Amino acid sequence: MTELTLTHLLADIPNHPDQPDHALSLTFQAGQMWGILGPNGVGKTTLLHTLAALKAPALGSIELNGHPMTALHRLTLAQQIGIMFQEHQDGFPATVLETVLLGRFPHLSPWEMEGEGDLVIALAALDRLDLTPFRDRALNSLSGGERQRAALATLMVQTPDVWLVDEPTNHLDLRYQVAVMGLLAEQASIDKVVVMSLHDVNVAAQWCSHVLLLYPDRPPIWGAAASLLTQHNLEPLYRQKLAMTELNGKPLFVPVA
Numbered sequence: 001m002t003e004l005t006l007t008h009l010l011a012d013i014p015n016h017p018d019q020p021d022h023a024l025s026l027t028f029q030a031g032q033m034w035g036i037l038g039p040n041g042v043g044k045t046t047l048l049h050t051l052a053a054l055k056a057p058a059l060g061s062i063e064l065n066g067h068p069m070t071a072l073h074r075l076t077l078a079q080q081i082g083i084m085f086q087e088h089q090d091g092f093p094a095t096v097l098e099t100v101l102l103g104r105f106p107h108l109s110p111w112e113m114e115g116e117g118d119l120v121i122a123l124a125a126l127d128r129l130d131l132t133p134f135r136d137r138a139l140n141s142l143s144g145g146e147r148q149r150a151a152l153a154t155l156m157v158q159t160p161d162v163w164l165v166d167e168p169t170n171h172l173d174l175r176y177q178v179a180v181m182g183l184l185a186e187q188a189s190i191d192k193v194v195v196m197s198l199h200d201v202n203v204a205a206q207w208c209s210h211v212l213l214l215y216p217d218r219p220p221i222w223g224a225a226a227s228l229l230t231q232h233n234l235e236p237l238y239r240q241k242l243a244m245t246e247l248n249g250k251p252l253f254v255p256v257a
């Protein structure tokens, strides 16, 4: 079973002094769905990039299934860890299908072209995200929400064991917010590790099994979403007064002006 273990980890946030008492020591496990919550600029994206081994930490270490990340081959990391970025860049002109097929890249030998099996996986992902009608369109012609769905389709095609997703509901209308969170929950249910940054505490309350709360001015806390998502913990997180009610047994928070 996949495990990503953080030991006294401190992400290297530019222009921020290192705060060793803010270090993280926790394990993200297969089947869990983690939401990272915190105010703008606290370091959620930087932490996700650190977990993907795209950025060295300021302190501490990360192990994937007991192996230090720094000792793993880039190809192994690319096969096992997938990240969806918050901003989608157009590296080069490509169609939606060509872009999504890039997710197969870590699974191909050098110079090997995608085969029939790869195409089947890519077409299924396009179908799952309602992108089949867009398959031959240029990626840069898609709307923000369509591009977000194309980025998630690419991650599906990569089939990583660890899904790191930066603000998965960005740009999405309400129906696709639910569809995408359902897709991520499905990945957790098949024993993937799912870790995402979120701005919507209600999405976290509805979908996440665990949360990590990153405070700018005090040590982080982490654990079961049901016990940590409280007014007591969230008001100081956002420095915002909140009202709370309940819907279907889950808390529902509303900012109070």
Ligand SMILES: Nc1ncnc2c1ncn2[C@@H]1O[C@H](COP(=O)(O)OP(=O)(O)OP(=O)(O)O)[C@@H](O)[C@H]1O
Residues within 6 Å of the ligand: 013, 014, 015, 038, 039, 040, 041, 042, 043, 044, 045, 046, 047
């Ligand atoms: N290249 C950079 N140069 C200088 N500062 C940077 C750079 N990249 C990030 N930062 C700063 O690092 C801090 C953490 O940024 P990060 O994007 O990780 O925050 P975040 O919690 O994801 O924010 P948001 O909720 O706004 O997406 C911010 O203050 C940001 O301005």
